[in-house]
Amino acid sequence: MVAYALGDDLRSLLFFISGLAQHTRDLLIQPRASLAVSEPDNHEDDPQRLQRVTIAGDAMPIDRHLPEFFAAGEAYLARFPDALPRFELEDFVLFRFTPTTVRYVGGFARAATLRWDEIRSDQ
Numbered sequence: 001m002v003a004y005a006l007g008d009d010l011r012s013l014l015f016f017i018s019g020l021a022q023h024t025r026d027l028l029i030q031p032r033a034s035l036a037v038s039e040p041d042n043h044e045d046d047p048q049r050l051q052r053v054t055i056a057g058d059a060m061p062i063d064r065h066l067p068e069f070f071a072a073g074e075a076y077l078a079r080f081p082d083a084l085p086r087f088e089l090e091d092f093v094l095f096r097f098t099p100t101t102v103r104y105v106g107g108f109a110r111a112a113t114l115r116w117d118e119i120r121s122d123q
Contacts, residue, residue: 004035004097005079008071012098015059016076016083019091027095031058035097049107057099057116069094 002023004013013035017024027033038052062069072094077084086092099116 002035003080003083005076007096008075012096013055014072014076015095015097016073016080016086016092017095018086018089019093024093027059028061028093031060033057033059033097051104051106053105054103055097055099055116056101056103057097059095059097062094062096064094072096 002015002017004015006012007014019025019028034054034056036052036054039050041047041050062072073087076094077087101113101115102119103111103113105111
């Protein structure tokens with residue numbers, strides 16, 4: 001489970017995660033990743049009927065010494081201002097997640113797979 005914010009480039013997502021976490025170490029070795037986002041489960045119905053998306057792509061670390069880090073960090077902090085103290089911790093890594101595909105499941109027998117460039121709002 002990771003918090004995510006819209007990237008400063010409006011084409012990617014940002015993850016800011018601890019290097020102590022196994023998923024961070026895994027991403028540093030292999031950048032292929034997916035992010036599952038689901039409608040909240042209110043425990044009143046079958047969870048298989050919840051709407052959800054799985055976004056697949058690559059998550060690349062952003063070097064703390066590059067100007068890109070500061071722009072992306074500001075975008076992340078705009079969404080999660082309470083994360084500011086973690087930016088002082090050297091073990092946290094800021095990743096730019098660039099999606100390639102999105103798998104939408106709208107409930108039982110309602111699904112579609114789309115390319116990210118088909119659904120981006122900047123086109």
